[in-house]
């Protein structure tokens with residue numbers, strides 16, 4: 510596992526801010542928002558497989574959204590910041606911040622994983 514110093518060196522400033530400092534990218538700016546290719550979405554920090562293109566949908570929020578996740582590779586945590594009760598989604602392997610999960614998603618799960626593009630890489 511890397512130290513915060515090492516993360517700072519191997520990630521872009523934007524990725525570092527989001528993944529390690531729990532930042533959020535501006536909506537409708539992410540590189541993967543409109544990606545419709547078939548493949549896997551992996552953790553931008555450590556390469557763990559997190560989401561599949563099969564679970565991606567257009568939520569209209571401006572962030573890549575998924576109704577399902579590769580649950581063995583993600584962790585969730587209650588997040589009380591910004592005056593809201595939300596559930597934070599983290600990479601289980603490297604504890605990087607990915608985004609949040611909400612219970613207003615489509616069938617079959619009813620979940621909406623709202624994830625920063627900068628937290629993900631795409632592999633065809």
Ligand SMILES: [Zn+2]
Nearest residue numbers: 552555600603
């Ligand atoms: Zn990771």
